[in-house]
Amino acid sequence: MEWSLTADQRRWRDTARAYATEVVAPAAPALDAEADPEKSFSWALVDAASEYGLRLAPLPPEFGGGGTDFLTNAVMLEEIAAADLGTSVVLAQTWKFAQLLMELGTADQHERWLRRLMQNRRGLMAASLTEPNGGSDNVLPYAGVNGGMQMRAEKVDGGWVLNGQKVYISNSNRADSIIAFARTNPNEPVRTGVSMFIVPGDSPQVTFGAVCDKLGERLANNAAIFYENVFVPDQDLLGRENEGLADVARLLRGSNAYAAACTLGVARAAFGRALRYTAERVQGGRRVIDHDDIGVQFAEMYSQLESARTYVFRAAWAADNAKAFDPKMAAMPKLLASQVAFDVTRASLEMFGGSGVMRETGMEKLMRDATIFLHSDGTNTVMRKKIAADLRARADGNGALDALWDW
Numbered sequence: 001m002e003w004s005l006t007a008d009q010r011r012w013r014d015t016a017r018a019y020a021t022e023v024v025a026p027a028a029p030a031l032d033a034e035a036d037p038e039k040s041f042s043w044a045l046v047d048a049a050s051e052y053g054l055r056l057a058p059l060p061p062e063f064g065g066g067g068t069d070f071l072t073n074a075v076m077l078e079e080i081a082a083a084d085l086g087t088s089v090v091l092a093q094t095w096k097f098a099q100l101l102m103e104l105g106t107a108d109q110h111e112r113w114l115r116r117l118m119q120n121r122r123g124l125m126a127a128s129l130t131e132p133n134g135g136s137d138n139v140l141p142y143a144g145v146n147g148g149m150q151m152r153a154e155k156v157d158g159g160w161v162l163n164g165q166k167v168y169i170s171n172s173n174r175a176d177s178i179i180a181f182a183r184t185n186p187n188e189p190v191r192t193g194v195s196m197f198i199v200p201g202d203s204p205q206v207t208f209g210a211v212c213d214k215l216g217e218r219l220a221n222n223a224a225i226f227y228e229n230v231f232v233p234d235q236d237l238l239g240r241e242n243e244g245l246a247d248v249a250r251l252l253r254g255s256n257a258y259a260a261a262c263t264l265g266v267a268r269a270a271f272g273r274a275l276r277y278t279a280e281r282v283q284g285g286r287r288v289i290d291h292d293d294i295g296v297q298f299a300e301m302y303s304q305l306e307s308a309r310t311y312v313f314r315a316a317w318a319a320d321n322a323k324a325f326d327p328k329m330a331a332m333p334k335l336l337a338s339q340v341a342f343d344v345t346r347a348s349l350e351m352f353g354g355s356g357v358m359r360e361t362g363m364e365k366l367m368r369d370a371t372i373f374l375h376s377d378g379t380n381t382v383m384r385k386k387i388a389a390d391l392r393a394r395a396d397g398n399g400a401l402d403a404l405w406d407w
């Protein structure tokens with residue numbers, strides 16, 4: 001086992017760290033404080049991501065990227081999230097769906113959609129699954145025909161016509177291209193009746209709701225999307241007809257680790273601030289950090305954080321080495337990391353006493369940000385149910401239990 005980053009990975013980490021500290025960190029508090037959630041998003045941060053070579057980092061050089069792997073991307077997302085969670089999500093969404101297009105798309109789709117993304121220096125991506133009445137049922141996914149997304153794609157001559165509504169979609173109103181999930185066979189459950197389509201974000205038949213006024217992750221915009229008679233030509237069906245959810249599960253290997261890395265970045269920032277604050281603040285005749293019980297708490301928090309990071313990076317590495325990828329790695333990294341991130345951030349905030357809840361220390365923003373991945377990318381209850389289903393399947397199989405411990 002090699003447990004160190006390569007020189008190339010360290011270079012990317014340093015670039016992400018420079019972007020985070022030089023550009024994102026100075027801008028984030030004021031953007032986060034905007035009362036109008038739409039204004040919390042900043043094109044200047046996207047422009048800068050393009051300048052630092054980060055916007056499409058995972059794509060190959062011919063499409064404007066650096067060919068970074070899942071592990072490198074997770075490392076970079078943690079760096080960026082340590083400066084601001086929302087900015088890391090804006091990039092993570094773009095990276096994972098650009099990677100999906102790269103892996104699953106035809107040569108023609110690469111030429112048209114990835115070329116377009118590259119040429120637009122503000123090119124971002126979004127993917128829309130969730131609907132007002134279909135959230136967790138798309139993620140588990142639910143086996144009944146009536147559960148999950150109901151948006152329809154009807155076959156017509158030369159293509160498909162999409163009609164329906166999606167909610168909470170990250171980057172939706174800012175996206176150059178959107179992956180739309182719709183039922184192509186309404187008589188099947190979502191697992192076997194949904195397909196993916198590539199839709200231009202500037203299509204006149206695609207409109208957006210008001211930007212969601214969120215508790216945290218405010219620098220990323222989320223909004224509803226309304227698809228009204230959107231014609232998609234046959235060549236913009238992405239992947240296999242009716243197998244959209246299976247294709248996504250197979251190819252979005254790093255997605256859960258990306259979410260995990262983002263939320264760990266928040267906890268890392270909170271932990272660092274708490275360390276610095278307690279090294280200055282004096283109570284009981286000594287620095288707060290010099291009190292034994294505070295030191296022990298820091299030790300516990302650091303152990304939790306490092307354990308979660310180690311697993312998240314292993315999961316990201318496994319995503320790059322498909323044979324080592326365990327399906328539970330599509331649920332466990334985010335489950336573990338979001339719980340640790342929430343606990344560590346809350347404990348860090350308490351180290352500040354009363355000033356922790358004052359905006360000027362930055363801790364209350366981190367606390368709000370740390371709540372987001374308890375639910376986003378699938379609720380943690382649903383993550384546990386997916387892990388439980390895998391364990392149950394192993395328990396039912398002959399001799400499969402040993403494989404639980406084989407990496």
Ligand SMILES: Cc1cc2nc3c(=O)[nH]c(=O)nc-3n(C[C@H](O)[C@H](O)[C@H](O)COP(=O)(O)OP(=O)(O)OC[C@H]3O[C@@H](n4cnc5c(N)ncnc54)[C@H](O)[C@@H]3O)c2cc1C
Pocket residue numbers: 126127128129130134135136137139140167168169170171214217222372375376377378379380381382
């Ligand atoms: C910040 C943010 C960004 C997002 N970005 C995107 C995006 O880019 N694209 C996208 O498509 N979606 C996005 N979403 C939607 C997100 O994926 C859903 O919110 C999530 O899947 C949960 O669905 P829901 O909100 O409908 O909750 P529900 O599914 O209604 O869940 C409500 C409660 O019921 C529980 N529950 C549900 N089913 C079961 C069950 N079978 N057994 C036991 N308990 C259950 C849940 O755990 C939860 O506690 C985003 C959401 C947020 C908050």
